[in-house]
Amino acid sequence: MLDTRRIRPDFPILAQQENGHRLVYLDNAATSQKPRKVIDAIVHYYSFHNANVHRGAYALAVAATDAYEAARTAVARYVNAWAREGVVFTRGTTESINLVAGSWGRANVRRGDSVVVTAMDHHSNIVPWQILCQEKGATVRMVEITEDGRIDLSDFGRALEAKPKIVAFPYVSNSLGTVNPAAQLSKLAHAAGAVTVVDGAQSSPHLRVDVQAIDCDFYALSGHKMLAPMGSGALIAKPALLEAMPPYHGGGEMIERVWDDHSTWNKIPHKFEGGTPNVEAAVGLGAAITYLEQLGLDKVAAHEQELARLAIERLSQIEGITIYGPRDHRAGVVPFTYGDIHPHDLATILDRDGVCIRAGHHCTQPLMRRLGVAATARASFYIYNDVDDIDALVTAVRKAGELFGVPA
């Protein structure tokens, strides 16, 4: 496991208390905390390099552009992108997926076509496709999940028989922790003639991602779940696809020439980056990637899997606890319910002991319907969590059981 005694001091927020207790932050699938190096990178950028990018003819503007483009190179390296031109900066996974739906989708999906999503997708990988399909007279086909929380491959196969234009799925489920066989799914989808869109919001922070090995067409990530600022993110795509796609947002920066009645477009990726970009977010994302690479993504993944394994083992010893998701192939996400205690009550009770977990539908209402629950409690781990955090979680959950009189 990672040496959390060395990692924790890097995160200023972990030094503070929550309701008089050590802050036990277990809502990392929602957003991660930020290390000093990322915070410092943003301060450094504004203190020494701030200017608008890609346009100033002076040294400061060149420095700002260099900082921004260095972050693009870092993202490209981090996920093994096809080319650095295939990295479009966005506000996060949601905007990345909306970009694909609004550009590739609007140009290629026609009446009667289908778009495949899965029942474990986050709303951000469902709703943009619903909006697209409603506009085009196309259909969203939701692939079912198995009892143990995996994508049902036979249903996936059936959905492909309709020759969908787009197949979208999450690499890692935010609600179940399932690590999906992304390369296999992408291969099957390609054989059916679809382009594939991978929601990488939960994989990018926690696994070594290789988009070329997965061989998807589009991969979306959010910076804020991987130590970087909120509002940072990227769409990683095959450059040839981006070249052929119409622009998403019109404005400055994305144009080549603007005539009175029409315009021509800038090269990729700038064609998709209309307006002044969030340079500080990109710079922060670059610093976060450096931090994660120094730890080593394989070690990060192993650390979280061990914490999840331990949490599942310890929580399972409490009578009345139900854990959701598969036994193996899972990331550091532990969804659970406890007897008839509503997850919101659990979250309130845990918070009194400084333990922050998420309670609710986790932006996965179709999945919750299939699990037959209105909500779950979810503990999710990251590099600074340790065994003490699991002790605090388990102790607080037992307290909730005593308060509510759940049979022990």
Place this chain on the structure above:
Amino acid sequence: MSDLGELYQQVILDHNRNPRNFKQLESANRRAEGNNPLCGDRIQLYVQVEGGTISDIGFQMPQGSGCAISKASASLMTEAVKGKPAQDAETLFAAFRDMLAGGAIAPGKLAAFSGVRAFPSRIKCANLAWHALHAALQNSAAPVTTESAKDF
């Protein structure tokens, strides 16, 4: 643990476990639905109003869609307003809302919810059923949501 004890008072835990008037009222001449989209709490409220008086009232929450606070609040509300003039129910709602906003303690068993004041994230849970009742009495057909009412 003391403030948790204030929040989850015995009367609240009891009404959560054994909610009163937990029934669909076929005869209801007023109905309302309440939603808290952020946490998924949902309530269906049925009210029978005769001659300006709430002669019967019932509520349902789809399986698992009500936390202890929202369910106990709905249960205690139905007890507090059953048999009372609709006008009195509105007055109680005002007193309840005032209490949660930091004002005077509400009358009777409703005082049990004073502990919610220390938990701002849970005030919407306590208010949900009351907003649904208000909508039902106003004969408003639109579902109430905690995200539309300014004073939730």
